[in-house]
Amino acid sequence: MAKSLDINVHHLTRVEGHGNIVVRASDGKVEKCVLEIVETPRVFESMIEGLRWRDTSLLTCRICGICSVAHTTASILATDEAFGLELSPESLTLRKLLMYAEVLQSHVLHVYFLAAPDAFGAPSVIPLASSHPEVVKRALKLKKLANYTCAVLCGRHVHPISLVPGGFTYVPPKKGLVELKQLYADARADIEATVETISGVLDKFPSFEREREDISLVRDDEYAIYNGELKSSKAGQIDHRDYLEFIKEKCVEHSTSKHVYNVEESFAVGALSRFNNNSAQLNEFGVAAAKALGLEAPCHNPYLNNVAQVVEAAHAYQEAVNCLDELIAADLTEEKLAPNVVPKAGRGVGATEAPRGLLIHDYTYDENGVCTEANCIIPTGMNLGNIDRDMQKYVPEVIEDRSQDQIEHDLEMLVRAYDPCISCSVHLLKVDWV
Amino acid sequence: MSQATQQPAEAVSPYLPRAAKIVEAKDFTEQEKYFRFEFEDGQGIEYLPGQFMEVSVFGIGEAPISICSSGGKRDDLEMCIRSAGDVTNALHELNVGDTVGLRGPMGNGLDMDAMEGMDLLFVAGGLGLAPCRSFILTALENREKFGRVTILYGSRTPKDLLYAYDLDAWRDRDDCEFLVTVDRGDDDWTGNTGVITTLFRKIDRPDAANTAAFIIGPPVMFKFTVLEALAMGLRKNNIYCSLERRMKCGLGKCGHCQIRNVYVCQDGPIFSYAEVMRLREGI
């Protein structure tokens, strides 16, 4: 009977970046229950200011190596918009394909390497390599496929090279695309097996629910990943340029990452939020995965974010295959992809869905294409408040039935379920401090 | 496309080393270690003094090392290796019974028969005694062929002296003159102190026209001792040195050891002072 708790998970493992979970309770009453963010501030926005347009994305993609493609995409979308650049259909397809590849890579990495050990009762992926070698090999194979997609298209996944405002600086060779297509065909069974593996451990996810506000991008024509309008499950739909209407910020002392709020005190972004807002637009493969995993919208169990990730991995896989078919048919040439950028003064907002959720870059340029003001909103930053609220609801619910160790483990798992990318959450935006 | 590949039967790689076993190993100093090798194939080796081998440790690399035993046809060969980097450090970890790869002999070396009847002056500084020893031992083994034999050896401190047993043997011989000096002595040191050029004052003036000198040591020493040798009247063509350069192939291809138009690994490492002068970048 754990009437008193003193949990202090220092430098939480198996997440990106540094965070501590701190829970204090006495006599069954929770006094403190927060995720402390102890990452060093990196003050990216101030570094962006003064950079020329062609350097903004190469700086901001370094906010996070895990969702580097998403950061680049948000950044170049902002620059595209600021300069009013037209994108060729081929460049658009290439960009989307890169986003799908990143979703696939990130979700696979997260589900297999960071979350699965909990489900399999292993301390980390390393013992899994010997206890469940086929699972680890499959994970590596899928991860490699996604990585290789980026390598063929833009040089690399971590800090992509040829993905720039207005187009691409490199023409992916047809040979590479054809090779990729074959590799994707070979990987279909691995995605199916992933769905099966996870459906086998569904009972390992605690059944906990807390009603929440889900915010994500939406589009009429597809399950929005690359761009779209903002939708809140509680407050309707707005243009991406008006994001500040939904995303209000405040500093909190226990976190170098700012917290956000909208209708409620906190809201959620990420795979589960996207699923809740967009599940009707999943492709067949995604639908099949959701069915096999029994995931239905709206779902308010944050632990099932991992399950939503698997559904999205399947969806992204299928979309990637479609993009590849288009690109192979399109016969890429330098004329079709080369960016033709003429800088001009203006503001642009790039809103995209990083694997961990909504990501926004907002830049203002002067007439020479030098950035004068920048604002980035990072998904994990948005989720932090929601994580605190989840923990604060969860702990009292179980405080009498579970031991301190069990609770600690559950909370770690909860935080991991959000797939927080703490390093990227820690360089927040400029807001009006009135 | 045809998949056929051609593998010419006669093509033997000059990069493939022969396996050699360490049959003797001794620490001379903290940095220098002595090795005697025998080839695993039992074929032995024939070489001239002044030649060197590429010593190979798979996974680390190769290093050119002079042979320090006397020239001729033999079953074994000796080397003295200073630990200076990766390969030489790895070699220092080896002991009797271990094997290394050897390629060679490489380089020109010098046929001492051509010097029959001449007086010989050996001047060795530091590790330069290693290649020099091959000449010295070859000369002493064929003592009757040569006139006067004089050996000058300089080292930094008494602790750095190499081949102590040879030094004793040379000192004891009465058919050669042997002088040694150290830059800095210690409490036990009773011999000469000072740079090697000071030894020149202590030997009888040689028969200049009929003397071959071997000056082997670090570049600075070379400059000063050549001066002494020339001052004694020795001929530029009769003063020999061994040049050190970076080397990779030992086959006159990789370009690293090139000095102007010569490849040290093929055309050297033994050069006469007349040639070194022509090379300009030689020292």
Add this chain to the structure above:
Amino acid sequence: MAESKPTISFHDFTSCEGCQLQVLNCEDELLDILGAVDIVEFREAIDDKADSYDVAFIEGAFTRESDRKRLETIRSKAGIVVALGACACTGGLNVLKNFRGLEKSMKTVYGDSADWYETSQALPVEAAIKVDYKVHGCPIPRQEFLEVVTSLLAGRTPRIPDHPVCVECKLRENECLYHKSQYCMGPLARAGCDAWCPSYGGRCYACRGLISDPNNQAAFDVLEEFGLTIDDVLTEFRLFNGVYDVSQPPTEARVEKQ
């Protein structure tokens, strides 16, 4: 009896964690690496904590005084310390903030709440502890990480190139950016990335730092002929090599050129 495997740890400081991801991105080699070494600490992937390590890989820049202790602890527990990636090797692009004025940076981002958080100049790990080897790059090239691991296992010095990126760029037969009227840091930048950026249409911004004998005179002449002003050159320089920058503050950030 099997010898015990060398122990390896990973530690992260201020960075995007992309270099650790590059380690995980060695998909083909990962299982072999796990067979050859014991990874005893890798916060991104495992829970364990260890008392000592044969080799400690440190990712990220040293950006606040309170990290000094953690770095010193790692140093004292580790046989060999390897700096992993630009942030650890040179401070990486974190150094940019030093040029923006620290207080101002923090104010811009956190407003009145700025002094809740601790920060200081961004510096290379070397500014706090001795580093034995460096794996350069933003991100690190996988092949170089593997070269370092295998070399250290074999007990030899890892072969880290000290020549310009142009060497690799030419081997890949890229059209030189200077021929396309764009400029490039390749002639001064340390190779080892296989001319990654120029091969995909980007320019090299010297994320792997500078070679040890860059010809500054030539750089100045050529870039000037190219129509760049000194400000342009400095901006280009500071993206990744602010730490070498001698023309401007921060004085603290200047470390000995390697």
Add this chain to the structure above:
Amino acid sequence: MLPQILPKDKLADFARFLMGEYRLAAPVAKGHQFAFEFIETPEDVGRIRMDYDITILPPKKFLHPMYEELLRFGGRDPATGEAPIQAEPTVILGAHPYDLHAIATTDAAMRAEPADPYYATKRDATLLIGINIRGYVNDEQFMADMRTTEPPEGGWDLFMTDLGDRYYVEVGSDAGSKLHQAAGMFTQAAGDDHKAKQAFDNEKASNLPKRLPYDTRYLPELMSESYDSLLWDAVARRCFSCGTCTNVCPTCYCFDVQDKLNLDAASGVRRRQWDSCQLHTFAEVAGGENFREHRSSRLRHRMFRKGKFIYEQTGKPGCVGCGRCSVHCVADISILEAYQQIADEAAVSAMEIAAAREESQ
């Protein structure tokens, strides 16, 4: 071996024929420049550009690859070493005359005793099909001075000249002769063809003026005279020591040898890779002594190798005048200019130069 004619529209067929028997390398566009690449698919055949101006890297990359395995080993034990010396039958299609000369030079260097079996094996398995040039394609070329505008005496198999709708194909070896016979799409050249080739040659000659104020027979001597010139310091001020000039040079063949380990940290390969005398580590030895520490001495060494040493060693040109090193140099350092400058300052009498010029015309 009489000259042959290949209709231009049969070139693709010929390429496909070659692909059936050999690994085929040919020039293709690489951005706005050109590169030799392996032609592997029917689509690739369409990319072959026999009208290319000059490739970034010369064909040496097939004979002396930038990375080449010398040995494989299973561990430290020398008994585990083995040498994979092999070559795939290859055709290099579309080498310009100066590149054929350069191959002749590397042939001489690599086959000089002790011969390099890796190179020799590849070279023996390679057929060379040349293509003629029409003139200079940039200001840095001086093939006429280096006498490399026509193919060398031997060492190539076929040599094609573009006569508009057809190629005039000279046959340089038995292997070349067998090749065109087996291909079955060549016919013997006739009177008109010879005339057209003659016209081509005349026009070509007028497009290839000499650019040096002296006969290059005197180049080695002029180099010797200039050893102490300030020129080398002056030029080195701008030199990045980036090694581009040597990497793109068709007659540079220096290399480094390194061991690459597998993940067991025991087995691996010993391989060689292109190296450059311009890199500051090139002549550095353990302990830090560097025998060509100064940029100027490295730059001079390269120029001397090109203008003097290689020629003295092989009897073949050490520089074929292709201009690649100068075109690709970020700092615009021009070897042609250097060759011109040394003449101005060398202690060669004006008369000697005049005599040389007269002789060469």
